[in-house]
Amino acid sequence: MAQESEKTPDTIGDLVLGLNTVWMLLAAMLVFFMQPGFALVEAGFTRVKSTANILMKNLVDFTLGSLLYWFIGFGLMFGVGSFVGMPHFFDLSFLDSELPIEGFLIFQTVFCATAATIVSGAMAERTKFSMYLVYTIFISVLIYPVSGHWTWGGGWLMNGEEGSFMMNLFGTTFHDFAGSTIVHSVGGWIALVGAAIVGPRIGKYGKDGKSRAIPGHNLTLACLGVFILWFGWFGFNPGSQLAAAGEGDRIAISHVFLTTNLSACAGGFMALVMSWFKYGKPSLSLTLNGVLAGLVGITAGCDLVAPEGAVAIGAISGVMMILAVDFIDKVLKIDDPVGASAVHGVCGFLGTVMTGLFATEEGLFYGGGFNFLSAQLFGALVVGAWAAGMGYIIFKGLDKIHGLRVSPRVEEEGLDVYEHGESAYN
Known part of the structure; x- marks a missing residue:
């Protein structure tokens, strides 16, 4: 009996570790399944003549990005260092983790792929495939790993030690539970910059400068893609707990499931209402993007906000997405065929900042004061500036060296056959 009682704690510990590992890998599978979701959304929202090109870009984001992130990106993100981690080149033994390191690498890889694939839709129908390959390299080995190191890798934005930069400045740290800023706004701001540099599609703006609608070829595909993304988000947000049990300072994943879903529903419904009010018809395409806006918005604070706060964040994100789409299209004159900049860039930023309002412990609306809100705003601005600045350097450089854009003939006849x-x- 004594021997059995001595083994019990180890047995329980092994069971908990096994359960947490299985949950992490299951969540990684769900996030991986978001790749076909993005592919279908982007294909459905664009024209038939460049569908194969869109699908290929989403495929390459994951295949090439996974190899590059394993080779160097993972070490830069989680290695020891102040600005960026130490590269370890294939060697995973550097990281001390309770969970199996190979599983943690896979989980982080699918997040990196999500950040990368956001850009393909915004630059669709006129970007050279070869130049997109080069961009994939840069985001997988530099842009995402560096901002990820500042945050999830133990860097300065989330370093809560006494005397650290954020603690000295705000008395608290930046919070992004699952990546409204780290994943979505990084991809969104790069998408905005890339779409601006590559220029609008032929025929998007008339001689009078007015925007012309270029409808996508298949809203059925787009709708299916959004449902797949919604499903995958239940791995994206709850999976970021990296544990199935809510013990210690861990939030129960059931809470994150609830806030994630409520925000998605509120975002979709408010986008429906807003499009009906603004354009006279309830738009399916805008409602689909409203669901995604709600999902992106809640991702930063899904662990900290109450269900009512999740509904508020989703509703605001759904409305602001439509206003942002209009502003980017008609005022900035930037052609983003799928609305990626508004959904991921704008709503990722807003969702991160709104966490500073609706978090039940430190949020401004719950008596927490301005410190946490200021930390959220600061972190979102810093990461956004990094992503947009690096995106500008990369895309501008590629445009000068080799040219980002296909020829007018290729664009008009479609990238599929020529690229x-x-x-x-058929």
């Missing part, structure tokens, strides 16, 4: 020698539809 890939095949069509998505």
Whole structure:
């Protein structure tokens, strides 16, 4: 009996570790399944003649990005260092983790791929495939790992030690539970800059400067893609707990499931209402993007906000997405076929900042004062500036060196045949 009682704690510990590992890997599978979701949304919102090109870009984001992130990006993100981690080149033994390191690498890889794939839709139908490959390299080995190191990798934005920069400045640290800023706004701001540099599609703006609608070829695909993304988000947000049990300072994943879903529903419904009021018809495409806006908005604070706060964040994100789409299209004259800049950039930023308002312990609306809100605003601005600045340097450099854009003939006839020698539809 004594021997059995001595083994019990180890047995329980092994069971908990096994359960947490299985949950982490299951969540990684769900986030991986978001890749076909992005592919279908982007394909559905763009024209038929460049569908194979869109699908290929989403495929390459994951295949090439996974290899590069394993090779160097993971070490830069989680290695020891002040600004960026020490590269370890294939060697995973540097990181001390309770969970299996290979599983943690896979989980982080699918997040990196999500940040990368956001850009493909915003620059769709006119960007050279070869130049997109170069961009994938940069975001997988530099842009995402560096901002990820500042935050999830133990860097200065989330360093809560006494005497650290954020603690000295705000008395608290930046908080992004699952990546409204770290994943979505990084991809969104790069998408905005890339779309601006590559220029609008032929025929998007008339001689009078007015925007012309270029409808996507298949809203059925787009709707299916959004449902897949919504499903995958239940791995994206709850999976970021990296544990199935809510013990110690861990929030129960059931709470994160609830806040994630409520925000998505509120975002979709408010986008429906806003589009109906603004354009006279309830728009399916804008409602779909409203769901995504709600999901992006809640991702930073899904662990800290109450269900009512999640509904508020989703509703505000859904409305602001439509206003942002209009502003980017009609005022900035930037052609973003799928609305990626508004959904991921704007709503990722807003969701992160709104966490400083609605967090039940430190949020301004719950008596927490301005410190946490200021830390959220500061972190979102810093990461956004890093992503947009690096995106500008990379895309501007590629445009000068080799040219980002295909020729007018290729664009008008479609990238599928000219870039890939095949069509998505025969």
